[in-house]
Amino acid sequence: MMSAxxxxxxxxxxxxxxxxxxxxxxxVLGATGxxxxxxxxxxxxxxxxxxxxxYDIRGAPGVAADVSHINTKxxxxxxxxxxxxxxxxxxxxxxxxxxxxxxxxPGMSRDDLFNTNASIVRDLSKACAETCPNANILIxxxxxxxxxxxxxxxxxxxxxxxxxRLFGVTTLDVVRASRFxxxxxxxxxxxxxxxxxxxxxxxxxxxxxxxxxHPDLTSNADLVKRVQFGGDEVVQAKDGAGSATLSMAMAGAxxxxxxxxxxxxxxxxxxxxxxxxxxxKDQGIDFFASKVELGPNGVEKIHPIGxxxxxxxGLLEACLTDLKKNISKGVAFVASNPxx
Ligand code: NAD
Ligand code: LMR
Numbered sequence: 001m002m003s004a005x006x007x008x009x010x011x012x013x014x015x016x017x018x019x020x021x022x023x024x025x026x027x028v029l030g031a032t033g034x035x036x037x038x039x040x041x042x043x044x045x046x047x048x049x050x051x052x053x054x055y056d057i058r059g060a061p062g063v064a065a066d067v068s069h070i071n072t073k074x075x076x077x078x079x080x081x082x083x084x085x086x087x088x089x090x091x092x093x094x095x096x097x098x099x100x101x102x103x104x105x106p107g108m109s110r111d112d113l114f115n116t117n118a119s120i121v122r123d124l125s126k127a128c129a130e131t132c133p134n135a136n137i138l139i140x141x142x143x144x145x146x147x148x149x150x151x152x153x154x155x156x157x158x159x160x161x162x163x164x165r166l167f168g169v170t171t172l173d174v175v176r177a178s179r180f181x182x183x184x185x186x187x188x189x190x191x192x193x194x195x196x197x198x199x200x201x202x203x204x205x206x207x208x209x210x211x212x213x214h215p216d217l218t219s220n221a222d223l224v225k226r227v228q229f230g231g232d233e234v235v236q237a238k239d240g241a242g243s244a245t246l247s248m249a250m251a252g253a254x255x256x257x258x259x260x261x262x263x264x265x266x267x268x269x270x271x272x273x274x275x276x277x278x279x280x281k282d283q284g285i286d287f288f289a290s291k292v293e294l295g296p297n298g299v300e301k302i303h304p305i306g307x308x309x310x311x312x313x314g315l316l317e318a319c320l321t322d323l324k325k326n327i328s329k330g331v332a333f334v335a336s337n338p339x340x
Contacts, residue, residue, distance in 0.1 A: 022264045025051040026256060027093040027135075029086075029124050030100030031078070032056035032063050034245035035140060035252065039097065042253035044070050048260040055079045055089035056100070086124075090131040094263070095256055097169075098124055101141035103243040104235050110143040110201045111326070118333050121147040125154040126339040133160035136167065136259050136298050140252055144168040144200040145323055148274055148287055149330035154339055164298035167259075168274030170200045170289045171251035172244065176230040177207050180223060181214060194227075196272055197290045197305060198319040199326065202228055206315045211306050218311045262294035269294045270303070277302050285324050 026043055030036045031054035043049050044067045052074050054064045064078025079089035090096065101117035104110065121141050128137055133155070141147050148168040155161035177194035181187070192213075198206040205228045209217035217223055226233075234244040255271055262269040274289035279302065293301040308316065 022048070022260075023050045024048055024094045024260055024263070025053060025092050026095045026097070026260075027053040027055065027089055027132075029055050029089070029096060029098045030141070032059035033099055034103065034242050035099040035248045037063055038246055038249035039099065039252050040064075040067050040076075041070075042249055043256065044068075044072055044074060044076060046253065046257055046260070047072065047074075048257065048264065049074050051092075052076045053079065053089045053093065055086055057081045086127045087131045090127060090135075093128075093132040093135045095136045095138065095259055096128055096132065097138045097140060097252055097256060099140040099248070099252065100124060101147075103245075104142070104231075105240050105242075106236050108235075110231075111146070111329075113142050114146055114329065114333075117141050117143070117147060118150055118330070119337065121150050122154055122334060122337070122339050125151040126158065129155045129158035129160050133158070134162070134165065136165050138167045138169050138252065138255055138259075140169045140248065142200075143326060144170065144274060145204060145287070145326035146330035146333070149327045150334055152276065152287075153331055153334035157334070157338065162298070163276035166276065167255070167298075168200060168287070168289065169252055169255050170196065170205075170272055170274050171255045172248050173200060173205050173207075173227065173230070173289075174272050175247060175251050175254075177227045180226050180230070181209075181212075181217065184217075184220075184223065185214070195291060195306075196227065197288070198316070199274060199287075199289060199323045201326065202322070203315070204319045204323045204326070206312065206319050208306070208308055208312055210309045210312060215309065218309050224315065259294055259298075262300070263296050265296070275299055275302065279305060280320060283320060283324070285320060285327060287327055288323070 026049045054060045061078035064076045068076035079085040101120045173196045178189045178192035181192045182189040194212045195208040198204045207227045258271045277288040279288045291303040
């Protein structure tokens with residue numbers, strides 16, 4: 001087992017002194033699942049988290065009991081689907097991570113998960129809107145391109161939508177891209193800061209190698225495809241037992257850590273994430289993933305796309321077509337299936 005120091009590096013000592021002044025309740029909805037369990041573990045190891053709240057329709061108290069024995073300072077509580085379980089779990093949350101829902105099997109697209117996961121995310125979003133409307137909501141459940149707009153519509157209907165506080169977690173695309181590039185270049189992945197924009201599904205995932213120190217890689221179609229379809233590699237390898245869980249837990253924990261760093265006063269924290277974005281609103285696309293500077297209020301600044309080469313311009317065009325459909329599908333779902 002790696003120590004908290006090994007995972008969170010040099011930030012740990014500073015964070016301990018900061019956390020004395022900053023109480024951070026982080027809640028995981030879907031905490032018993034393949035992502036939920038390792039994510040809960042990583043959050044328990046994060047000294048910036050002072051209260052960890054774990055909710056699932058099955059088994060969360062058991063996961064919470066297990067994780068609670070880890071000798072870090074935070075308290076841990078598990079909640080099940082009792083009459084007040086979800087509201088109790090959410091009360092006072094600063095960050096809510098949502099990996100609740102079904103994962104893919106080989107041969108499925110993320111959109112094939114829509115029928116099951118749309119209503120799960122809708123209902124959990126309603127509970128968040130009612131109980132912790134000011135929390136940062138981090139959506140992991142697929143299809144992210146649709147589940148994020150679903151959450152936004154639910155918050156709008158409740159009159160509490162704050163576009164600065166809603167995030168689709170696309171961190172795994174960036175994690176993968178840096179790893180895959182480092183394999184090709186023989187570099188250290190931590191030095192490969194690859195910009196990935198768009199959405200989180202197939203061709204909506206657009207790596208921008210030209211502005212990440214590797215203009216030679218934009219014409220490497222195999223690499224571009226590997227970044228866009230990296231999730232399929234894991235789905236196929238797991239052969240029916242689900243999709244990425246461990247790498248996703250690491251990516252989700254990184255996104256939560258970045259928000260906590262920003263909330264606790266660190267300037268210049270930038271993460272790529274799928275947010276309510278002005279970048280393509282003129283084309284009817286309300287959400288887009290790009291580099292986002294985080295702050296105490298959530299989204300601080302959305303970076304422009306920047307310069308792209310002609311190959312990347314083509315990738316962006318394909319991305320926008322699919323993304324628009326995925327977003328509209330989420331919006332239409334809530335319009336015709338409002339939460340009860
Ligand atoms: P899993 O089946 O192992 O776990 C899902 C958990 O959600 C289960 O414990 C289940 O009981 C719980 N759950 C279901 N309905 C719920 C509800 N209404 N309230 C609370 N909990 C509920 O699945 P997993 O492998 O952890 O994947 C979860 C989701 O994350 C999938 O939709 C998957 O596609 C997605 N995912 C996203 C990314 C990303 O990059 N954004 C990466 C990997 C997986
Ligand atoms: C991923 O990128 O690994 C996830 O979105 C899960 C999946 O279905 O591929």
